Amino acid sequence: MYRSKRCLESCLRSLNSSKLACRSTATTTSFSAARYYAQAAAAQRGPDVLAQEPPTNYRRQPQGTQGKQRVAPEDDLNGLAEKPAAEAEHAARLAEHLNGLFPSLKFPSELAHRILTHSSHVSAKYGSNSSFSFTGRRVLECYLNLFLTASRALKPSHDLNTIAEHTLNANLLGEQIGSRWGYNKAIQWTPAVSRSQLETTKNPEALIRRIGLYKVQGDAVAATLGGIYFQFGGSVAHKVFHTQILPHLLVKGGLPEAFHEEALALAKQMGGSDATLPEPESPSSSPSTSS
Numbered sequence: 001m002y003r004s005k006r007c008l009e010s011c012l013r014s015l016n017s018s019k020l021a022c023r024s025t026a027t028t029t030s031f032s033a034a035r036y037y038a039q040a041a042a043a044q045r046g047p048d049v050l051a052q053e054p055p056t057n058y059r060r061q062p063q064g065t066q067g068k069q070r071v072a073p074e075d076d077l078n079g080l081a082e083k084p085a086a087e088a089e090h091a092a093r094l095a096e097h098l099n100g101l102f103p104s105l106k107f108p109s110e111l112a113h114r115i116l117t118h119s120s121h122v123s124a125k126y127g128s129n130s131s132f133s134f135t136g137r138r139v140l141e142c143y144l145n146l147f148l149t150a151s152r153a154l155k156p157s158h159d160l161n162t163i164a165e166h167t168l169n170a171n172l173l174g175e176q177i178g179s180r181w182g183y184n185k186a187i188q189w190t191p192a193v194s195r196s197q198l199e200t201t202k203n204p205e206a207l208i209r210r211i212g213l214y215k216v217q218g219d220a221v222a223a224t225l226g227g228i229y230f231q232f233g234g235s236v237a238h239k240v241f242h243t244q245i246l247p248h249l250l251v252k253g254g255l256p257e258a259f260h261e262e263a264l265a266l267a268k269q270m271g272g273s274d275a276t277l278p279e280p281e282s283p284s285s286s287p288s289t290s291s
Helices: 002-044 047-052 085-101 109-116 122-126 130-150 160-167 170-178 195-200 204-211 213-232 234-249 257-269
Strands: none
Touching: 085 109, 085 122, 109 130, 109 213, 130 160, 130 213, 130 234, 130 257, 170 213, 170 234, 204 213, 213 234, 234 257
């Protein structure tokens, strides 16, 4: 019940921050719309008008190369202006949260923002966790299948797809791992429910499940592993999976009991939840350049 109350407080904070952010970006949005319609009007007036004012979001091509290849627009994080100071400060706090979970790793602020921002939040225009969540689920499935196929407990009657589907269910990941990692307070998202419903509900647990908080947290857990794999390498992600994720999925509806003993033994062999993570591999380029 206490955890449900904290989750609802987190939802209320998300709604408030979304309203404030929407107000601060209203002016920017109107200018963008005006520029779009101005360009459309110029296009209707003919090529002579367009020739007078080339589009500002394209680099001027060297003389003699016109008509050969169109230069792509400059990538300033999905074509948007640089983050406001408040957004940058909040991204730094998100990085602190992740650095607290994984002390031997240092998450760049941009990466932390991408991991802990859901696509429903207004700040998702600066990057959301959709792509990292997709990558993370593939990494989760890979490591789980490697564990299962090497297990002595595996039998011909076991269906690997069914086991993976239940063990890595987004709601289970969110409830068991996301809540443990404090993601109910850290994630930026906008719940699809009114403020009055959050404040007056008599059954917080049922409301949390209905609005999909655990699903959102589960996606963030997958995005975390995807981000670690992207930024720090496969060996680090592999150890995080076996020491800080799989041991907490040994619950009803999670990993079948036949594999519990081996999962715990492997986690202990790797150092347990307090294990020192391997030295990060050569870091990838800045996540802001990926889609």
